[in-house]
Amino acid sequence: MKKGLNFRTQKGQDDYFMAYDKTLQLWEVPFTERYIETSFGTTHCIISGDPSAEPLVLLHAASCGATIWYPNVAALSRKYCVYAIDLITESSKSILLSKVKTPEQCAKWLNETIDGLKLEQIYLCGLSIGGWNAANYAINYPRRVKKLVLLSPVQILAKMYLRFFIKIMRMGLHPTRENVEKYIGWGSANEAPLPDSVIEQFTISVMNVNPNAAFPKMIKKQKLMTLKMPVMILLGKNEFAFDINKAISVGRSMISNLSIDVIENASHLISVSSPNIVNEKIIQFLDKNY
Numbered sequence: 001m002k003k004g005l006n007f008r009t010q011k012g013q014d015d016y017f018m019a020y021d022k023t024l025q026l027w028e029v030p031f032t033e034r035y036i037e038t039s040f041g042t043t044h045c046i047i048s049g050d051p052s053a054e055p056l057v058l059l060h061a062a063s064c065g066a067t068i069w070y071p072n073v074a075a076l077s078r079k080y081c082v083y084a085i086d087l088i089t090e091s092s093k094s095i096l097l098s099k100v101k102t103p104e105q106c107a108k109w110l111n112e113t114i115d116g117l118k119l120e121q122i123y124l125c126g127l128s129i130g131g132w133n134a135a136n137y138a139i140n141y142p143r144r145v146k147k148l149v150l151l152s153p154v155q156i157l158a159k160m161y162l163r164f165f166i167k168i169m170r171m172g173l174h175p176t177r178e179n180v181e182k183y184i185g186w187g188s189a190n191e192a193p194l195p196d197s198v199i200e201q202f203t204i205s206v207m208n209v210n211p212n213a214a215f216p217k218m219i220k221k222q223k224l225m226t227l228k229m230p231v232m233i234l235l236g237k238n239e240f241a242f243d244i245n246k247a248i249s250v251g252r253s254m255i256s257n258l259s260i261d262v263i264e265n266a267s268h269l270i271s272v273s274s275p276n277i278v279n280e281k282i283i284q285f286l287d288k289n290y
Helices: 010-024 073-077 103-116 129-140 162-173 177-183 196-208 244-254 275-287
Strands: 032-038 041-048 055-059 081-085 122-127 145-151 231-236 258-263
Touching: 010 196, 032 103, 041 073, 041 103, 055 129, 073 081, 073 275, 103 129, 122 129, 129 145, 145 275, 231 244, 231 275, 244 258, 258 275
Parallel strands: 055 081, 055 122, 122 145, 145 231, 231 258
Antiparallel strands: 032 041, 041 081
């Protein structure tokens, strides 16, 4: 596979792809992989579920890849056709060939991917930085998003803590299992250890990613107010990246059609930390008539 701009070296990309495929073995339901050509490069997508079912697009957290949805895909694909898309600006199986420099370009890339998948209107769900991408897309292409789900979304409702960036630096210098788990807010007594393949994939990602997109700036409140579709936000009680109380306050004041909930004993990777609860809440939200 040709090296993308999202990796520093060909070896780093090759090592990441091998780790990615190991994690993909955790996928509990049949899947297909597709590559979609866009003006920014080639997008990789994992597809599970009945192709005739309503489409649910999932956008992953930073350095995780679409494989991070392994605890969720079985439940979600029973009801929807799930499209787990690899962000082209992250270390993933998508191949970045042209730099993405603005939020509008991020949205354009995703829109071209959705066009390539031949989807019209979608349910859209994003985790962490995937939540930022999902909200940014819904703001730029509101007619294509029927409902929006944001899980632990960063740079939308509350700025990230300084200590979050310190964790990133510590992990980058010493990418041990302990530091990786601390970075993603893992390790409480209520959470089982992450699979080895997930730790390996995450570690290789951190050591080899070549950032080629501007770090997401806070979405302006005026833009949040343009979101008119039903929106659900789920936050973990043990969130480490930002102040959830501020996020709740801003969300309720800026988003008109909003439901928001806090999951006890859940950390930043909320869909992995509390998958059964999150899966159930997503399905209930998508099924509800508004």
